Amino acid sequence: MTIALVLVIVITAAGLGLLSYLVIAGPDPTRSRALGNLTRGLADRAGAGRQQGGLSRGLSPGAVGTRWVPQGELRLLDRLLSEAGRPAAWPLERVVAVKLWSTVIAIVLMLLYVVQAPTGRTVVLGFLMVALVYAAPEIRLYGIGVERRETMGRELADILDQMSIAVEAGLGFEAALVRVSQNSDGVLSGELRRTVQDMQVGQPRREAYLALGERTKVPTLRRFIRTIIQAEESGLALTEVLRTQAAEMRLVRRQTAEEKAQRIPVKVIFPLVFCIMPIVFIVILGPVALNIIDAFR
Structure with missing residues (x-):
């Protein structure tokens, strides 16, 4: 041993x-x-x-x-x-x-x-520990990816507002994309800079836009990319498209914030019941219980 x-x-x-x-x-x-x-x-x-x-x-x-x-x-x-x-x-x-x-x-x-x-219990706990350690990198990377997608979803409305202003000022869509990606900070701006670099080295615009949606996996951004591709293929004015998309993204962001706010009462129930309420009962009923015990002695 x-x-x-x-x-x-x-x-x-x-x-x-x-x-x-x-x-x-x-x-x-x-x-x-x-x-x-x-x-x-x-x-x-x-x-x-x-x-x-x-x-x-x-x-x-x-x-x-x-x-x-x-x-x-x-x-x-x-x-x-x-x-x-x-x-x-x-x-x-x-x-x-x-x-x-x-x-x-x-x-x-x-x-x-x-x-x-x-014992059988220690063997099961040991295997669970090994499985958790083996899957820990995937779990951590998945969590980082989820946080990153949420951040890009929040940044999308502001990016679209800036692009809409740039297009209304006379810039083309690609020039507006370059300007916004260079003058903005954040996760989404970094992905836009990568998309601009892909187009500058010769990748077709459609493939670069689709690659952006595939990398980010943000549903709202993918919907915006499909809209831009359809607008370019149909010859529509991108100014109105950008303005409409920016308003829609602000609405989605507000609805997401309201949805998270409505979840707060449900999330507070468990800490309230299992952590706060027992302490309150002890503080309130503790002296009463002690007095009752003293009275029956």
Whole structure:
């Protein structure tokens, strides 16, 4: 038992050390992005599919542990990273390495826990802990993606107002898009700048707009993109379209805020019943109960 305990401690310490190294001294994200920009498109010209392009750019040839992760899992992580805005400090290979070594450490701790108390309950709790640690990166990235989509949805109305003013001042739609993306800050402005860069390097406008909707996955933005594409194909004036869309987005934002406000009473019920009301009962009925007990003595 002592030798097994020492072995478990050594393995855990080694895993923690390697995990710290991967997090602190991992590949330089700036260098990885520069290499990805230089090699972008080479795989497509060689005949590789577009679906694997983003994944191959996110992984270096010597990425740690990627061979032990299924391709479906890698594609899921790559998609979640894209929805989360691809944080510069967390490229795909680092997320995979942290995921694997965190799972290894969780398995070691689970075995240590089960050895000390070998019951069915400890085994179930141990497996649940390992499963939670294994799924933690996906859960965190999904949460970041949801927050990012909500932020872009709130910013859309203001962006459309600025674009409407720019178009009314005489700029074309693409020039207004460039002006607004350069003069605005926020998550949506960054995505608009990327769309402008895609069009500047030769991507057709329709494909660039559709790629924007696919990256962001914001329903209101996707609806606006479809409206703009239809207006351009039909030859309609974009000024009125932008004004109408901006008013609609402000209405959607107000309705969303009202919906969240209506949820507050329901969310307050559980803290009120389980946290506040017991304290109130103790403060009010406690002295009465003590007096009754003293009276019957």
